Amino acid sequence: MKRKSIIYLGVALISFVLLNGNVRAEENIQLTDTDIESIGDNDAVKSEMHFGWLLVDSKWYYFEEPNMEHPGEMVKDCVMTIGDGTYFFNSNGCMLTGWIRKPEGWYYADESGRMVKGWKYINGAYYYFDAANEEHPGLMLCDGKYEIEGDTYFFEGGGCMLRGWIREPEGWYYADESGRMAKGWRYINGAYYYLNGENAEYPGLMLCNGRYDIDGDSYFFEGGGCMLTGWQRKPEGWYYADASGRIAKGWRYINGAYYYLNGENAEYPGLMLCDGRYDIDGDSYFFEGGGCMLTGWQRKPEGWYYADASGRIAKGWRYINGAYYYLNGENAEYPGLMLCDGRYDIDGDSYFFEGGGCMLTGWQRKPEGWYYADASGRIAKGWRYINGAYYYLNGENAEYPGLMLCDGRYDIDGDSYFFEGGGCMLTGWQRKPEGWYYADASGRIAKGWRYINGAYYYLDGENAEHPGLMISQCKRKIGDYEYVFEADGRMRTGWSKENGAWYYYDQSGLLATGWRSVNGAWYYLDPENNKMVEGCWEKINDSWYFLQSGGAMAQNWLELNGNWYYMATDGAMKTGWQLVGGTWYYLYTLNDSHGGSEGVMARNTYIDGYYLSSSGAMMTREQSLMASRAQMYSSNTEWLVLVDRASCKVGVFRGAKGMWNLVNYWDCSPGKDSTPTVSGVFRVGIRGYYFDSGNARCYWYTQFYGNYLFHSVLYSKYNGSLIDGRLGMHLSHGCVRMDINNAKWIYDTIPSGSTVVVY
Numbered sequence: 001m002k003r004k005s006i007i008y009l010g011v012a013l014i015s016f017v018l019l020n021g022n023v024r025a026e027e028n029i030q031l032t033d034t035d036i037e038s039i040g041d042n043d044a045v046k047s048e049m050h051f052g053w054l055l056v057d058s059k060w061y062y063f064e065e066p067n068m069e070h071p072g073e074m075v076k077d078c079v080m081t082i083g084d085g086t087y088f089f090n091s092n093g094c095m096l097t098g099w100i101r102k103p104e105g106w107y108y109a110d111e112s113g114r115m116v117k118g119w120k121y122i123n124g125a126y127y128y129f130d131a132a133n134e135e136h137p138g139l140m141l142c143d144g145k146y147e148i149e150g151d152t153y154f155f156e157g158g159g160c161m162l163r164g165w166i167r168e169p170e171g172w173y174y175a176d177e178s179g180r181m182a183k184g185w186r187y188i189n190g191a192y193y194y195l196n197g198e199n200a201e202y203p204g205l206m207l208c209n210g211r212y213d214i215d216g217d218s219y220f221f222e223g224g225g226c227m228l229t230g231w232q233r234k235p236e237g238w239y240y241a242d243a244s245g246r247i248a249k250g251w252r253y254i255n256g257a258y259y260y261l262n263g264e265n266a267e268y269p270g271l272m273l274c275d276g277r278y279d280i281d282g283d284s285y286f287f288e289g290g291g292c293m294l295t296g297w298q299r300k301p302e303g304w305y306y307a308d309a310s311g312r313i314a315k316g317w318r319y320i321n322g323a324y325y326y327l328n329g330e331n332a333e334y335p336g337l338m339l340c341d342g343r344y345d346i347d348g349d350s351y352f353f354e355g356g357g358c359m360l361t362g363w364q365r366k367p368e369g370w371y372y373a374d375a376s377g378r379i380a381k382g383w384r385y386i387n388g389a390y391y392y393l394n395g396e397n398a399e400y401p402g403l404m405l406c407d408g409r410y411d412i413d414g415d416s417y418f419f420e421g422g423g424c425m426l427t428g429w430q431r432k433p434e435g436w437y438y439a440d441a442s443g444r445i446a447k448g449w450r451y452i453n454g455a456y457y458y459l460d461g462e463n464a465e466h467p468g469l470m471i472s473q474c475k476r477k478i479g480d481y482e483y484v485f486e487a488d489g490r491m492r493t494g495w496s497k498e499n500g501a502w503y504y505y506d507q508s509g510l511l512a513t514g515w516r517s518v519n520g521a522w523y524y525l526d527p528e529n530n531k532m533v534e535g536c537w538e539k540i541n542d543s544w545y546f547l548q549s550g551g552a553m554a555q556n557w558l559e560l561n562g563n564w565y566y567m568a569t570d571g572a573m574k575t576g577w578q579l580v581g582g583t584w585y586y587l588y589t590l591n592d593s594h595g596g597s598e599g600v601m602a603r604n605t606y607i608d609g610y611y612l613s614s615s616g617a618m619m620t621r622e623q624s625l626m627a628s629r630a631q632m633y634s635s636n637t638e639w640l641v642l643v644d645r646a647s648c649k650v651g652v653f654r655g656a657k658g659m660w661n662l663v664n665y666w667d668c669s670p671g672k673d674s675t676p677t678v679s680g681v682f683r684v685g686i687r688g689y690y691f692d693s694g695n696a697r698c699y700w701y702t703q704f705y706g707n708y709l710f711h712s713v714l715y716s717k718y719n720g721s722l723i724d725g726r727l728g729m730h731l732s733h734g735c736v737r738m739d740i741n742n743a744k745w746i747y748d749t750i751p752s753g754s755t756v757v758v759y
Contacts, residue, residue, distance in 0.1 A: 060095040060113060062087070085114035086138065106140040106159060126161035126179060128153065145173075145181070152181035152204060172206040172225060192227035192245055194219065211247070218247040218270060238272040238291060258293035258311055260285065277313070284313040284336060304338040304357060324359035324377055326351065343379070350379040350402060370404040370423060390425035390443055392417065409445070416445040416468065436470040436489060456491035456509060458483070483509045494518075495532075502532035502551060522553035522571060543572035544599065564601040564616060573599045584610070584618035615661035623665055626651045630660040633681065635755035641684075641704075641746070643736055643758040645670045645677055648728045650710075650738065652750070664745070667727040669713070669737040670758075677734050678708050682756045687747050692717045696724075698735075700743040704756040710747075712740035 049072040054061045062075045062082060076093040079086060088096040088109055100107045108116040108129055115138045117131035128148060129138045142159035145152055145168070154162040154175055161179040165172055174182040174195055181204045183197030194214060195204045208225040211218055211234075220228040220241055227245040231238055240248045240261055247270040249263030260280060261270045274291040277284055277300075286294040286307055293311040297304055306314045306327055313336040315329030326346060327336045340357040343350055352360040352373055359377040363370055372380045372393055379402040381395030392412060393402045406423040409416055418426040418439055425443040429436055438446045438459055445468040447461030458478060459468045472489040475482055484492035484505070491509040495502055495518075504512040504525055513527045524533045524540065524547055534551040537544055546554040546567065553571040557564055566574045566587055575589040575598060586607045588596035594607055601616040610618045613627055626642055626649070633640060634657040642651045650668045653660035671677040685703035692698075697717035701709040714723040714737075724731070727739065738746070 061093050062089065062095065079115070085112070087113045087115065102136075102139075104136045104139060105142065107138050108140065127159050128155065128161065153179045154181065168202075168205075170202050170205060171208065173204050174206065193225050194221065194227065219245045220247065234268075236268050236271060237274065239270050240272065259291050260287065260293065285311045286313065300334075302334050302337060303340065305336050306338065325357050326353065326359065351377045352379065366400075368400050368403060369406065371402050372404065391423050392419065392425065417443045418445065432466075434466050434469060435472070437468050438470065456493070457489045458485065458491065481510055501529075502534070503530050504532065522555075523547070523551045524553065545571050545573065563597070564603075565599045566601065575599055585616045586610075586612060586618070613661060614655075614659060617662060619662065622647055622649065623651070623662060626665075627653070627660065627662050629757075629759070630662075631658050633657060633660075633755055633757055636683070636753040637751045639750050639754040641710075641750060641754065641756045643668065643670065643677065643756070645679070645730075645758065648730070650736065650742075652746075664742070666738060666742050669727050669729055669731040671732045671734040672730045675733040676730075677732070677736060677758055678705055679758045680705070682708075682758070684750055684752050684754045684756060686752075693733075698737075699740055700747040701735075702743075702746050702750065704758075707734070709735045710738060710743055711735055712743040713737050715740075 050063050051065050051072055052063060054063060062080070064070050064073050064075060066072075074093040075089050077089060077091040079088050081087075088100050088107065090096055095109075095113045097109045097111060097113050100109055108120060108122065108127065110116050110120075116129045117138045118129060120127050120129060128141045128146070130141050130146075131137055133139045140159040141153075142155045143157040145154050154166045154173065156162055161175075163175045163177060163179055165174055167173075174186055174188065174193065176182050176186075182195045183204050184195060186193050186195060194207045194212070196207050196212075197203050199205045206225040207219075207221045209221060209223040211220050213219075220232050220239065222228055227241075229241045229243055229245055231240055232247075240252055240254065240259065242248050242252070248261040249270050250261060252259050252261060260273045260278070262273055262278075263269055265271045272291040273285075273287045275287060275289040277286050279285075286298050286305065288294055293307075295307045295309060295311055297306055306318055306320065306325065308314050308318070314327045315336050316327060318325050318327060326339045326344070328339055328344075329335055331337045338357040339351075339353045341353060341355040343352050345351075352364050352371065354360055359373075361373045361375060361377055363372055372384055372386065372391065374380050374384070380393045381402050382393060384391050384393060392405045392410070394405055394410075395401055397403045404423040405417075405419050407419060407421040409418050411417075418430050418437070420426055425439075427439045427441055427443055429438055438450055438452065438457065440446050440450070446459045447468050448459060450457050450459060458471045458476070460471055461467055463469045470489040471485050473485060473487045475484050477483075484496075486492055493505045493507055493509060495504055497503075504516055504518065504523065506512045506516070511525075511530045513525045513530055516523050516525060524538060524545065525531065526533055532551040533547045535547065535549045537546050539545075546558055546560070546565070548554055554565075554567050555569055555571050556567060558567050559565075566578055566580060566585065568574055568578075573587075575587045578585050578587060586602040588594065588598055588600050588602060590598045592598070594602065594605075596602060602612050603616045604614050605612055611624050612618055619627060622644070626644060630640055630642055630651070630653050638654055638656065640653040640655075640660055642653070643649075644651070648668055648670060650664075650666045651662055652664040652666075654663045655661050682705040685705075687700075687702045690697050690699045691701060691711075695717060696714040697720075698709075698711040698714065701711035703709050713725045713727065715721065716723055727737065731737065
């Protein structure tokens with residue numbers, strides 16, 4: 001029964017340990033001597049020696065094993081390694097659990113009594129029991145910083161592992177949720193911190209209150225260790241830390257402005273440039289006192305500069321607000337300084353700039369005279385066409401290149417030109433004290449012959465004192481010929497009366513001889529003296545010509561002293577039979593057998609069996625008969641018309657009774673037998689353009705009696721085509737049909753009241 005009692009006690013002891021494992025050692029229930037004695041009273045105990053673990057009244061005891069130094073002896077007041085575990089026993093031999101305090105510090109035995117080694121989570125806190133402590137394995141770490149498996153941890157005096165911010169004499173550290181001491185960047189409560197793992201003396205120490213280089217970048221930290229961003233003012237000036245905290249270098253666009261953080265500043269890398277001009281990557285920039293990069297116009301003591309939209313101090317040409325400016329990049333002392341208020345040479349050309357620096361164009365007046373700057377601003381040289389006039393800007397003027405020539409005569413490239421006071425190149429006639437000059441359309445002062453406004457002039461290029469001076473009011477031999485010049489300088493041409501005789505100067509200015517056609521008439525200039533022949537007969541090359549008063553050669557019919565001559569169109573007097581306008585005439589020949597003077601037209605006589613009327617026209621038998629009949633009639637006008645119905649002829653006469661001359665003799669178509677043309681003596685009445693008869697239309701009608709008319713042959717009234725153009729036969733209804741041209745001639749020529757005889 002005693003053994004059974006001991007077993008029960010063992011179970012009770014284990015149960016007690018399980019329920020009270022966290023109780024510190026001094027709080028454990030200890031077995032008293034009476035307890036031990038009661039255990040000894042047990043028959044089982046008495047009957048045999050016990051080895052190993054024994055549970056008595058819920059407490060564990062350990063008795064040395066047979067192979068130990070004191071087999072069966074209860075272990076007391078010691079720490080013993082049993083199997084794979086280490087256990088604590090008090091002075092009564094009871095196995096301890098929970099916190100155990102020793103002179104060297106604290107240990108912890110778990111619910112089974114084993115000494116805890118390593119990490120242990122106890123009552124909401126982590127503790128570390130140092131198994132690596134050779135002298136005191138399992139001793140709790142406390143009140144300090146310790147390396148555990150390559151990481152660093154902080155423990156308070158009570159051994160509890162610390163987390164969060166930890167202040168040490170040298171500064172601050174941070175332990176994360178696992179308790180590990182943080183190294184590197186940490187984002188904590190809305191701010192970045194850097195725990196310096198590179199600090200050989202204090203690894204993980206928080207950086208604070210200064211500037212530090214981390215992984216090639218620089219950062220600012222406040223006194224509390226918070227990484228700073230944005231603008232940071234330091235004694236030497238301003239820095240800017242971007243959103244990552246890095247101290248910015250180079251260009252930064254911040255709140256609508258550009259800044260330059262000078263990474264090349266060996267002493268203060270990233271220091272903001274301000275209040276001055278600085279060269280950056282080969283370009284220059286201006287910065288205001290606050291560091292903002294400046295753009296636009298910048299005034300400095302030495303003058304003006306312009307920074308473009310990128311901030312670069314401009315060099316060279318810039319078009320700004322509608323004007324050009326030049327920022328002089330060649331100015332060694334002040335590169336980019338604006339040129340102003342003067343004339344400057346740029347890339348081989350010259351330019352004017354006003355006081356405000358604006359490049360000038362157009363006319364520019366200077367003390368020495370005028371200049372012209374073209375649309376590109378270049379001071380013009382040479383010829384320029386401006387507002388409808390030419391100007392010359394003298395590029396050869398060594399003192400004032402491009403100065404406008406004005407108010408005088410100047411030689412340019414081998415030619416001479418006149419310029420007015422305003423500089424405009426002159427053209428046309430120019431009067432000078434010594435006389436007249438002529439400048440052609442190109443402005444060149446003309447030399448030699450010029451044909452101007454229908455006349456020739458000679459501008460004397462050989463005049464050494466006044467080259468190009470116009471010759472006037474004199475005779476001058478030029479080349480092989482002599483010319484006459486009028487008072488106004490015109491070379492004499494055309495008719496000229498000199499010493500009572502007329503001479504003719506041709507278009508080349510030379511005196512004409514022989515025949516000359518002038519204004520449609522022919523004249524003859526005597527080859528002996530060049531005088532015009534007039535008012536006489538002149539035999540030239542075996543032909544007789546008559547030069548009328550005024551010198552014009554007679555042509556066609558010529559009446560002299562009641563006699564008619566025929567000169568034809570070539571002016572040579574004709575003799576013998578001549579067909580003129582469809583009519584034959586006879587002009588007496590020299591020593592003519594019919595009598596009469598040479599060239600005189602025969603009239604009212606028979607020649608070679610033909611009768612020549614009073615007009616000289618040769619008539620046929622029918623014409624002669626009609627002409628004889630005409631002489632007995634009178635007319636209220638100088639015109640008389642006869643119609644011979646039998647021969648179908650119309651004769652038109654001009655003159656007066658007894659002196660009628662046949663003018664026209666035409667075929668006609670009088671009335672047919674059933675509708676004969678009326679006979680008798682009548683007078684011309686009304687007339688008109690046309691009338692219609694059935695499908696026919698008759699043009700240019702002239703009435704001579706009632707409904708009896710002269711009119712054209714028949715045409716279609718619909719399309720104007722010819723219906724019946726026959727003549728020389730009896731066809732009409734009583735009117736006298738004629739060729740349309742002859743009908744119109746009567747319509748146009750024969751006046752109303754003229755006598756018409758139909759027989």
